[in-house]
Amino acid sequence: xxxxxxxxxxxxxxxxxxxxxxxxxxxxxxxxxxxxxxxxxxxxxxxxxxxxxxxxxxxxxxxxxxxxxxxxxxxxxxxxxxxxxxxxxxxxxxxxxxxxxxxxxxxxxxxxxxxxxxxxxxxxxxxxxxxxxxxxxxxxxxxxxxxxxxxxxxxxxxxxxxxxxxxxxxxxxxxxxxxxxxxxxxxxxxxxxxxxxxxxxxxxxxxxxxxxxxxxxxxxxxxxxxxxxxxxxxxxxxxxxxxxxxxxxxxxxxxxxxxxxxxxxxxxx
Ligand SMILES: [Zn+2]
Ligand SMILES: [Zn+2]
Numbered sequence: 269x270x271x272x273x274x275x276x277x278x279x280x281x282x283x284x285x286x287x288x289x290x291x292x293x294x295x296x297x298x299x300x301x302x303x304x305x306x307x308x309x310x311x312x313x314x315x316x317x318x319x320x321x322x323x324x325x326x327x328x329x330x331x332x333x334x335x336x337x338x339x340x341x342x343x344x345x346x347x348x349x350x351x352x353x354x355x356x357x358x359x360x361x362x363x364x365x366x367x368x369x370x371x372x373x374x375x376x377x378x379x380x381x382x383x384x385x386x387x388x389x390x391x392x393x394x395x396x397x398x399x400x401x402x403x404x405x406x407x408x409x410x411x412x413x414x415x416x417x418x419x420x421x422x423x424x425x426x427x428x429x430x431x432x433x434x435x436x437x438x439x440x441x442x443x444x445x446x447x448x449x450x451x452x453x454x455x456x457x458x459x460x461x462x463x464x465x466x467x468x469x470x471x472x473x474x475x476x477x478x479x480x481x482x483x484x485x486x487x488x489x490x491x492x493x494x495x496x497x498x499x500x501x502x503x504x505x506x507x508x509x510x511x512x513x514x515x516x517x518x519x520x521x522x523x524x525x526x527x528x529x530x531x532x533x534x535x536x537x
Contacts, residue, residue: 347425
């Protein structure tokens with residue numbers, strides 16, 4: 269099982285990325301939520317190029333994948349779940365929830381610590397939000413996230429299958445909750461009981477600081493409710509709200525070299 273996961277993890281992740289990306293892109297095209305304002309070709313081209321660069325950076329910097337780290341931790345008997353020995357299926361579900369909680373706190377940390385915010389604000393400089401925003405992160409943030417994720421995998425003792433499931437899930441939900449798709453408000457209310465919806469995450473991309481500093485969740489919406497960072501809707505409504513950061517309104521920040529430069533600029537937000 270572990271050998272199969274190790275050999276096929278990259279392919280499984282790539283295939284699921286392609287399926288979810290294409291599905292969301294078609295859904296956005298058929299039933300868009302907002303009229304997008306920024307030039308779409310520029311945004312899509314640069315957002316997809318940085319997504320590709322990020323996957324290359326991870327591949328070249330880390331000698332081992334997250335699944336590989338989980339297998340090594342299991343063999344060495346490291347991590348809470350490997351020590352207490354829960355049944356594999358139950359233990360894996362616990363690990364997925366624990367990894368999601370880790371990502372929630374990591375996201376909050378990246379908003380609070382100034383040097384981390386420099387990296388993360390690049391994600392917030394997109395002037396529109398759609399499926400391509402879901403993978404639009406600075407490469408250094410991606411590498412740091414990988415280190416945090418690997419440390420969490422070892423501490424938790426997450427089974428290899430749950431690590432792959434979590435990576436596929438996070439990738440899929442990130443594309444889903446950034447997408448510009450219309451979800452009936454009644455359906456949104458039901459879905460957001462168990463999953464962060466596009467309307468919920470869009471609040472996080474509002475130019476209003478109090479709204480930017482809310483709805484940090486990517487998968488499970490419970491953490492925001494539990495830790496007091498939940499905000500139901502944007503104050504100006506989804507159509508009238510402004511996406512992005514107040515001082516990053518220039519369309520040049522939609523191009524690759526400016527995206528890479530954002531952490532080094534003096535403009536805070
Ligand atoms: Zn954020
Ligand atoms: Zn986002």
